[in-house]
Amino acid sequence: MKTLETSRLWLRPLELGDARQTQILFPQWEIVRFLTNSVPWPYPPDGALTYYRNVALPAMSRGDAWHWTLRLKANPDQLIGSIALMRSADENRGFWLGIPWQGQGLMSEACETVTDFWFNVLGFPALRVPKATLNLASRRISEKQGMRVIAKMERSYVSGRFPAELWEITAEEWNRRKDAPGTRAETL
Numbered sequence: 001m002k003t004l005e006t007s008r009l010w011l012r013p014l015e016l017g018d019a020r021q022t023q024i025l026f027p028q029w030e031i032v033r034f035l036t037n038s039v040p041w042p043y044p045p046d047g048a049l050t051y052y053r054n055v056a057l058p059a060m061s062r063g064d065a066w067h068w069t070l071r072l073k074a075n076p077d078q079l080i081g082s083i084a085l086m087r088s089a090d091e092n093r094g095f096w097l098g099i100p101w102q103g104q105g106l107m108s109e110a111c112e113t114v115t116d117f118w119f120n121v122l123g124f125p126a127l128r129v130p131k132a133t134l135n136l137a138s139r140r141i142s143e144k145q146g147m148r149v150i151a152k153m154e155r156s157y158v159s160g161r162f163p164a165e166l167w168e169i170t171a172e173e174w175n176r177r178k179d180a181p182g183t184r185a186e187t188l
């Protein structure tokens with residue numbers, strides 16, 4: 001895996017040493033409440049280390065997942081969030097951003113580059129992501145990317161069981177949108 005780049009961000013492949021900064025930023029109710037209930041809560045003091053060492057890094061080694069940490073080009077030593085792609089039937093992308101950096105369009109920017117990687121480097125035919133209907137920021141990112149809701153269901157999140165939607169975009173739809181002038185969020 002290589003480091004990816006957007007106009008404001010470096011997306012650096014995950015390393016075990018990233019657990020220290022993740023452990024500080026990630027365990028916030030606003031971040032975890034609409035994440036799947038496999039995220040332990042209350043978050044244990046070794047939660048990030050355990051997840052990276054036992055789940056994320058082994059999946060990367062097997063070629064089943066691609067995890068990056070997000071860093072502002074202006075301050076690359078500070079981890080500000082994470083984005084991941086996963087080989088799976090219905091859950092192919094996940095992301096979170098530290099609270100101080102939310103609301104500036106940063107995850108929209110990261111999603112453009114990472115979604116393009118899914119289709120045009122890894123070569124998958126479709127990308128699917130389930131989201132809690134109440135998770136407005138996450139849904140808005142899918143909407144802006146030209147994704148469609150293909151199913152509705154209930155799912156269990158850290159904060160409880162809620163209505164959810166399965167969003168999808170195909171490679172053909174992605175590349176058609178990408179080629180259309182004025183529809184692509186700012187990347188490079």
Ligand SMILES: CC(C)(COP(=O)(O)OP(=O)(O)OC[C@H]1O[C@@H](n2cnc3c(N)ncnc32)[C@H](O)[C@@H]1OP(=O)(O)O)[C@@H](O)C(=O)NCCC(=O)NCCS
Pocket residue numbers: 030031032034035094095096097098101102103104105106107108109130131132135136137138140141144
């Ligand atoms: C989801 C998340 C990564 C978004 O990161 P971000 O960098 O703040 O998102 P962006 O700034 O790129 O903006 C996302 C869009 O949602 C909109 N948005 C943000 N908060 C919103 C809210 N509460 N209600 C409605 N829209 C909202 C933004 O205005 C923006 O849309 P716009 O470009 O049309 O203005 C961040 O909120 C987060 O970490 N949430 C917790 C983890 C999570 O839920 N992950 C996804 C699981 S499916």
